[in-house]
Amino acid sequence: MSDIVLYDYWRSSASYRVRIALNLKKLTFQSKVVDLAAGEKLYSHNPQGYVPVLMMKGKTLTQSLSIIEYLDELYPTPPLLGETADARQSVRALAHLVAMDIHPVCNLNVVNYAADLATSSNPVKVDWMKHFIGKGMTALEQLINDAGAGPFCYGDCPTLADICLMPQIYNADRWGFDISSLKRISEIGQRCAEIEAFQKAHPDAVR
Ligand SMILES: N[C@@H](CCC(=O)N[C@@H](CS)C(=O)NCC(=O)O)C(=O)O
Known part of the structure; x- marks a missing residue:
């Protein structure tokens, strides 16, 4: 078998x-x-x-x-x-x-x-965003933990995973989903925010 x-x-x-x-x-x-x-x-x-x-x-x-x-x-x-x-x-x-x-x-x-x-009588747009952002990021937190204990999503350097994560953190904040209970994601977000390549790409830096 x-x-x-x-x-x-x-x-x-x-x-x-x-x-x-x-x-x-x-x-x-x-x-x-x-x-x-x-x-x-x-x-x-x-x-x-x-x-x-x-x-x-x-x-x-x-x-x-x-x-x-x-x-x-x-x-x-x-x-x-x-x-x-x-x-x-x-x-x-x-x-x-x-x-x-x-x-x-x-x-x-x-x-x-x-x-x-x-x-439902809830405000649909906000409800939708919070529901799917929350569901996805909560699963992501667990998968990042399963992948190891490095400073970034995977390993010691920023990867494609961090490149995708940062705009998602920005969106979570925009729609009011609080990521503070997602410890790993919060830490990685802070670390990436200190890196110039991420800073220069931030929506507020380019709008
Ligand atoms: N991006 C994932 C998507 C996986 C996915 O959406 N799986 C669906 C079946 S095609 C599923 O398990 N859905 C369960 C559900 O929606 O509750 C992948 O490519 O593996």
Whole structure:
């Protein structure tokens, strides 16, 4: 039996992506069903509660695109990202449009939340922002802690993760979501705010 385990749901697009990639790489895997339609969530393996989660090499991997890129780095044939920097930028841009722009607003919990808000008397815009910013950043705090104890999101230097985090902290503040209980995120935010590259990019520095 394969020691690669995919926490999976048949209709989940993000799981479907990982299934395709595993198949293209000819990697056998066990599928463990998380019944999203029945309201099941995968909090035991992912603070976001989402599938897919891939277990391999003793690691618990989340986020379909990063899982696929990881598989591609470990098993380069057939290449899934393209052979040159230009090709990879194009492939990622196309993939990100689907995975980061179309997919998140069609996710089950997002659609359910929108339907609930339609009958609520709360101010919709603020409620929406606080709900999703809070949910996402709370999961992120746990994943940053799981990744290690460095001064930044991952390791000793700012990475793509910190580059994404800082604008998200700015947005949390803008919409009134208090991040002070998220200790790691707050500390990383303060550290990044001391770095010139982050300072020069801040909305107040460029408006
Ligand atoms: N960005 C994540 C998205 C994962 C995701 O949205 N998973 C959906 C299924 S496609 C899910 O678990 N939804 C559960 C829910 O909305 O409650 C990825 O690419 O892995």
